[in-house]
Amino acid sequence: MRTLLLLGCSAALLAACTDKNExxxxxxEKAAETSATVAGPLPAALGLSEAQLLDADLVGADGKELGDVAQVxxxxxxxxxxxxxxxxxSNPDRYVHVPILGLKTVVKGNDTDLVTTMTKAEVAALPEVKLPAA
Incomplete structure (x- = not known):
């Protein structure tokens, strides 16, 4: 009985943490989209608007995806x-800041990627950015 109670409490705590993270x-995401709308179609960086930056993926020099742009x-x-x-x-989701300096854009069809010289390990080693509580 005690084990079931502990399992139930653990599951509830995990669900609460997941809900807070989500x-x-x-x-x-809403703040990033609002900022992109306010900024409009003018280039923000790398010749791309904020909306285009938010749609881009961060990829390594080898073309492998390293992450998604969550905010400008x-x-x-x-x-x-x-x-x-x-x-x-990353699980749970992990966020880092990547400097714009040194990134390059690569267009593949309708997709635009941001290419970095950093490796997956170097990106993962960047300090984690904690999201503010909702």
Whole structure:
């Protein structure tokens, strides 16, 4: 009986954490989309608008996906200086800032990727960015 009670409490805590993470991710996504809408079609960085940056994937020099752009981040001068990236296949989801400096764009059909010289290990070693609570 005690084991069942512990399992039930553990499952409830895990579900609550997952719900909080999902709520924080949803809030981040809405804020990023709103920012992109306000910024409009003008280039924000790398010749791309905020909306185009949000649609891009971060890939390594080998073309393998390293993560998805979750947010465009501007510095004190209001210029885009880094991107918040959700690391590919991280569980739970893990976010890092990747500097815009050194990224290049590659267009493949209708998709635009952002290419970095960093490896998967180097991206994973970047300090984690904790999402604010929803």
């Amino acid at each position: 709520a924080a991710e949803d809030k981040l 981040v501007r510095g004190p001068d209001d210029k885009v200086d880094r991107l918040l990236i959700e690391i590919e296949d």
